[in-house]
Amino acid sequence: MSANAARVSAPNDLEAFWMPFTSNRAFKKRPRMIARAKDMYYYTPEGRAIIDSSAGLWCANAGHNREPIVKAIQAQAAELDFAPNFQFGHPKVFELSSRLAALAPGDLDYAFYTNSGSEAVDTALKIALAYHHARGEAGRTRLIGRERGYHGVGFGGISVGGMVANRRTFGTMLSGVDHLPHTYNRAEQAFTKGEPEWGGHLADELERIAQLHDASTIAAVIVEPMAGSTGVLPPPKGYLKRLRQICDKYGILLIFDEVITGFGRLGAPFAAERFDVLPDIFTFAKGVTSGAVPMGGIMARKHVYDAFMKGPEHVAELFHGYTYSGHPLACAAALATLDVYRDEKLFEKAKAMEERWMEAVMTLRSQPNVLDIRTMGITAAIDLASRPDAVGKRAYDAMETGYHDHGIMLRITADTIALTPPLIATDAQIDEIIEKTGKAIRSAA
Numbered sequence: 445m446s447a448n449a450a451r452v453s454a455p456n457d458l459e460a461f462w463m464p465f466t467s468n469r470a471f472k473k474r475p476r477m478i479a480r481a482k483d484m485y486y487y488t489p490e491g492r493a494i495i496d497s498s499a500g501l502w503c504a505n506a507g508h509n510r511e512p513i514v515k516a517i518q519a520q521a522a523e524l525d526f527a528p529n530f531q532f533g534h535p536k537v538f539e540l541s542s543r544l545a546a547l548a549p550g551d552l553d554y555a556f557y558t559n560s561g562s563e564a565v566d567t568a569l570k571i572a573l574a575y576h577h578a579r580g581e582a583g584r585t586r587l588i589g590r591e592r593g594y595h596g597v598g599f600g601g602i603s604v605g606g607m608v609a610n611r612r613t614f615g616t617m618l619s620g621v622d623h624l625p626h627t628y629n630r631a632e633q634a635f636t637k638g639e640p641e642w643g644g645h646l647a648d649e650l651e652r653i654a655q656l657h658d659a660s661t662i663a664a665v666i667v668e669p670m671a672g673s674t675g676v677l678p679p680p681k682g683y684l685k686r687l688r689q690i691c692d693k694y695g696i697l698l699i700f701d702e703v704i705t706g707f708g709r710l711g712a713p714f715a716a717e718r719f720d721v722l723p724d725i726f727t728f729a730k731g732v733t734s735g736a737v738p739m740g741g742i743m744a745r746k747h748v749y750d751a752f753m754k755g756p757e758h759v760a761e762l763f764h765g766y767t768y769s770g771h772p773l774a775c776a777a778a779l780a781t782l783d784v785y786r787d788e789k790l791f792e793k794a795k796a797m798e799e800r801w802m803e804a805v806m807t808l809r810s811q812p813n814v815l816d817i818r819t820m821g822i823t824a825a826i827d828l829a830s831r832p833d834a835v836g837k838r839a840y841d842a843m844e845t846g847y848h849d850h851g852i853m854l855r856i857t858a859d860t861i862a863l864t865p866p867l868i869a870t871d872a873q874i875d876e877i878i879e880k881t882g883k884a885i886r887s888a889a
């Protein structure tokens with residue numbers, strides 16, 4: 445806005461912020477403000493407590509404003525604000541990489557950093573293409589994603605992703621992309637706890653796709669081990685192992701997008717460990733810093749890294765990186781977060797809590813308009829029947845009344861409510877989440 449045309453703005457004018465993934469007009473009419481957070485709770489500017497049923501956006505796995513993490517960020521800001529990781533490096537980024545390599549299964553020992561999950565996905569896809577190129581198989585350019593996959597909002601991620609609303613408006617996207625079918629079938633799977641019995645055979649669709657395109661043109665397959673943002677779709681039994689087998693058969697890289705499933709969400713450091721399937725690359729973000737500082741990245745197996753380590757030593761082996769890859773503040777936050785996970789045994793706690801959590805979530809089955817509930821690890825999705833001619837309105841109403849009337853933050857996509865609280869939740873706080881979610885669903889009946 446030019447100085448001449450300056451809008452007279454009140455100190456609390458909400459107009460100028462174009463909010464992401466938000467119904468801006470509705471929000472600005474009746475805002476849901478968050479001013480402060482501690483552990484399991486958010487607080488409104490008036491000081492009203494709002495229990496966090498979604499770990500922010502599936503990221504605050506250690507809870508909010510944890511003292512060791514806050515202190516680490518403060519100390520780091522005072523010591524080293526920024527250092528380039530292009531041709532230089534600072535100690536914490538190496539320390540963090542060793543810690544992540546120790547935490548990740550198998551030989552997933554090499555970390556490359558980004559600032560978000562979307563960038564992590566782009567990075568994984570680019571490394572897959574460059575890997576084949578480096579090995580003399582430059583013809584492997586196709587990327588295979590999955591329907592109902594969510595891989596963030598970059599052009600790579602929306603191309604391999606299968607979230608229709610995310611694809612509708614953005615043109616043709618990447619070429620040479622195909623999709624596996626999604627694995628959800630309500631008739632076969634409704635109200636399943638954990639991995640559904642039905643659907644493992646859907647991995648064989650990769651065989652069909654490999655035949656159709658000629659397997660030697662396919663670089664990588666990318667899937668979320670458990671689809672999160674499109675409504676918590678746990679993998680059917682045997683599905684991921686079968687994907688791994690088919691990828692091995694045809695020399696295709698398998699990429700797991702662990703942006704949500706990483707850092708204890710499924711009761712293990714990473715879903716790769718829980719499902720005992722080793723991908724060639726996996727992405728991470730969110731829980732790596734418990735959401736306190738933006739950070740994402742990928743872990744690659746040794747054979748992937750080694751494929752690049754050739755040629756003249758003064759030449760960068762991978763032409764890729766972000767100014768803020770491995771930012772000192774993010775590294776300090778991540779190291780402190782990993783300490784909290786270790787010291788409080790939060791991954792083990794999540795595993796121990798899973799059965800009780802799944803039982804508690806399933807009690808919501810008796811609420812009005814509930815069509816299905818899926819749950820695994822410390823996640824759950826509740827599908828509500830849509831209001832006639834207003835898809836998404838019922839869950840929106842539940843979210844709104846949840847904040848204003850029942851003291852709970854609910855995360856919604858269309859008419860699905862996703863529950864993914866911080867892993868520090870006590871039994872009483874889980875009960876509070878279930879009770880308040882029930883109230884919000886009833887208010888939206």
Ligand SMILES: Cc1ncc(COP(=O)(O)O)c(C=O)c1O
Pocket residue numbers: 559560561562563565594595596597668672673701702703704729730740
């Ligand atoms: C599986 C997955 N990949 C990627 C992303 C994108 O992450 P970001 O929003 O940090 O770009 C998300 C975000 O929810 C995600 O769930």
